[in-house]
Amino acid sequence: MLAAALLLLTLRWQIPMMLWDHLDLVPIYAAWNDGALADSIFLHIHGGHVHTAAYAVLLVTTCLSQGHPWLDGAASWLLLLGYAAIAMRLARDSVDVSTRRGFALTLLIVLLALFPGHLANLQWGWQVAVFLCLFGTIATIRCLTRPQLSASGLLAAAAATLLALASFATALALVPTAVLLISLRKDWSLRKRCAASLPWLAGGIAIAWLYPAAPAVNDVATPLSLLLYVLNFLGGGIARFATPLAPWLAFAGLISGVAAAWSLRLRRDSLPWLGLFVFAIVAAGLTAFGRAAPFGADHAFVTRYVSFSSTFWLGWAGLVGCALTAATRVPAAARIFVWTIALFAVVNALHMVKKAGGVATRTESMARTIRDSYPQVDRSLLAEIYFDQPDVALERLRRLYEWGFPPFDEPRTGPDRPPNRP
Numbered sequence: 526m527l528a529a530a531l532l533l534l535t536l537r538w539q540i541p542m543m544l545w546d547h548l549d550l551v552p553i554y555a556a557w558n559d560g561a562l563a564d565s566i567f568l569h570i571h572g573g574h575v576h577t578a579a580y581a582v583l584l585v586t587t588c589l590s591q592g593h594p595w596l597d598g599a600a601s602w603l604l605l606l607g608y609a610a611i612a613m614r615l616a617r618d619s620v621d622v623s624t625r626r627g628f629a630l631t632l633l634i635v636l637l638a639l640f641p642g643h644l645a646n647l648q649w650g651w652q653v654a655v656f657l658c659l660f661g662t663i664a665t666i667r668c669l670t671r672p673q674l675s676a677s678g679l680l681a682a683a684a685a686t687l688l689a690l691a692s693f694a695t696a697l698a699l700v701p702t703a704v705l706l707i708s709l710r711k712d713w714s715l716r717k718r719c720a721a722s723l724p725w726l727a728g729g730i731a732i733a734w735l736y737p738a739a740p741a742v743n744d745v746a747t748p749l750s751l752l753l754y755v756l757n758f759l760g761g762g763i764a765r766f767a768t769p770l771a772p773w774l775a776f777a778g779l780i781s782g783v784a785a786a787w788s789l790r791l792r793r794d795s796l797p798w799l800g801l802f803v804f805a806i807v808a809a810g811l812t813a814f815g816r817a818a819p820f821g822a823d824h825a826f827v828t829r830y831v832s833f834s835s836t837f838w839l840g841w842a843g844l845v846g847c848a849l850t851a852a853t854r855v856p857a858a859a860r861i862f863v864w865t866i867a868l869f870a871v872v873n874a875l876h877m878v879k880k881a882g883g884v885a886t887r888t889e890s891m892a893r894t895i896r897d898s899y900p901q902v903d904r905s906l907l908a909e910i911y912f913d914q915p916d917v918a919l920e921r922l923r924r925l926y927e928w929g930f931p932p933f934d935e936p937r938t939g940p941d942r943p944p945n946r947p
Contacts, residue, residue, distance in 0.1 A: 527639045528606060534878065535598040535647040538885035541892040542594065542931040543921075544910050546572070547651035550583050551921040557584055570737060573815060578691040579654035586650070592930025597650025604656035605643060611663045612638040612839060619794035620846040626855070630846035633867050637839040641874035642762070642831040644881035654692045655832050661689025662836070665699055666800035669706045672793065674713070679721055686725075695833055698807035700729035706800050711793075746817035754813035757825035759805060762834030763869040766876035768826055774869065778841050779806070781862065785844040789851075798843025805837030828880060831873075838870065892932035899926060899933070 543550060549566065556565035567580050582600055590596040616634045621627040646652035668674075668682035686703065689696030703725045707718050746754070753772060759779070760771025782802050789795035809825075812833075816824050845863060849855050891910065895902055899922065907915035907922075926933045 527635065527641075528602075528609070531605070531639060531641065531644065531647065532599070532602050534641075534644055534881065535602055536595055538644070538648045538881050539594050539598045540649045540885070540888045542888075542895070543592070543651075543925065544649075544888060544891070545651070545912070547583075547594075547649070548911050548918065548921045550580065550587065550651070551924050553580055554584060554587060555924060574654070574694040575691050576654050576693070578657050578688055579651070579693075582653050582657070583650065586653075587930075592925065592928060594650040594931065597653055598647055601647050601650070601653045601656045604653070604660045605639065605647070608656070608659045608663050609635075609638040611667050615667065615794075615797045615843065616846070619792075619798070619843065621850045624850060627846065627850040630842060630849065630863070633842045633863075633870070634839065634846065636867075636870055636874070637835055637842055640762075640831075640835045640870075642765070642828075642835055642877040644877060645828040645884070646832050648881050648885060652829065655829065657692035658689045658696050659832060659836070661685045661687075661692065662696060662699055662804060663801070665689065665703060666706065666797050666804070669703060670793070670796040670800065674710065674721075679724075683724055695808045695812065697729075697732060697811055698804050700725050700732070701807055702800055702804045704729075705803060706796055709796060709799075744818055745814060746822075750817050750822055751810070751813045753822040754817040754825045755806070755809040757822055758809035758812060758830055759834050759837045761826050762831055762836075762838045763866060763873050765826060765828070765831055765873050767869075768823070771826070774866070775837075777862065778838065778866070781859075782841045782844050785841075785848040788848050789844065792847060792851075795844060795847045798840045798847065800840070801836045802840030802844060805834060805840060808833050809837075828877070831877060838866070841866075895922065896932040896934070 540547075549571065553562070553565045553567050556562050556567070568577055569575075583597060586596040586600050612634060616622075616631050620631050620634070622631050643656075646655045662685075664685035665682045668678050668685060671678055682703065686696065686699050689699060704722045707713075707722045707725075710718060713721070745751070756772035756775040757768070758775075760773070760775035761768075764771040764774050786795065786799050786802070812825070812830070849859065849863070891906065894906060895910075900919070902919065902922065904915045907918040911918035911921070925931070
């Protein structure tokens with residue numbers, strides 16, 4: 526029911542045209558039709574990220590739908606379903622659902638896996654990059670924590686990591702996460718664990734040394750600002766509606782999650798949840814490293830980050846679920862804290878749904894204004910839809926007009942109109 530509701534809201538509130546980063550697809554799509562895809566930014570680092578996998582998906586969905594964004598959102602929803610399906614498999618393997626406590630914690634895992642906070646990204650077709658990253662992340666963690674890990678499993682994990690990295694730079698957090706999960710496999714010898722970690726270690730060192738988007742040391746915020754950014758980032762997953770409380774909830778979540786992980790250190794089925802927990806923490810640190818200095822700690826509350834911070838609380842719920850269902854007696858303080866987190870998650874979900882509805886209304890108005898006033902579109906609106914670059918925005922709208930893509934109704938004739946690819 527939750528998955529169906531997310532699909533319906535995604536289609537109902539889909540951003541109606543290419544806006545903001547999504548307009549970067551216009552020259553890529555044109556180059557694809559001209560047979561010159563390699564000359565575009567398709568393979569390039571852009572805005573600190575490699576989005577090649579996301580662009581590949583968007584090229585196909587844009588072609589099939591003739592620019593209507595509903596198919597982009599449907600693709601993101603399918604990837605989210607895959608992410609949630611793996612999370613449900615992990616829950617089935619580790620949480621005893623036959624007890625009331627286990628059933629309640631499993632419901633919390635369901636909510637966090639199919640979190641309505643994802644709507645902010647589901648409704649914007651370009652954010653298929655986020656869901657490719659999430660799917661690649663949980664697939665990597667699942668492969669590395671299976672009961673029996675073979676060479677083919679390691680290859681599958683590496684492929685899933687590459688998929689995530691080719692979608693969103695946040696997946697760089699998978700490198701230390703993968704090394705940690707491999708090092709904790711007690712069924713392997715130390716030598717075997719070191720050998721299996723080498724690809725991730727080599728890749729991580731190469732990225733740290735060569736990544737052109739990495740900020741200079743003097744461009745990084747102070748340690749206190751970095752810490753606050755990290756706590757805001759993590760806390761935003763359940764407290765985007767109450768930002769002053771977010772860092773305190775994140776801090777409590779860190780302490781309780783680490784305590785649960787320590788109590789479960791002999792259980793292999795807790796490792797996937799630990800992987801999600803650690804991934805989110807490292808992702809928050811990497812984001813803070815690049816964003817805290819120029820934008821400040823409150824930038825961590827950007828709505829698109831909720832999808833990533835929700836992985837922290839998903840991992841936390843899994844760790845706590847394993848620990849509490851195995852315990853013979855649960856302290857009252859622990860029960861109260863779990864219920865508090867669940868309540869915040871529910872309220873935050875409703876808050877994010879409301880925000881998604883507001884974004885839909887606003888972008889519908891923008892699309893209507895662009896359609897009605899084209900080509901004399903107000904320059905302030907052009908600047909708003911593409912990063913204070915009105916001339917670039919107008920040129921890309923010209924392409925959309927010629928192709929008959931939204932927000933324009935009828936396709937135009939002439940040499941600039943792309944063919945309908947099968």
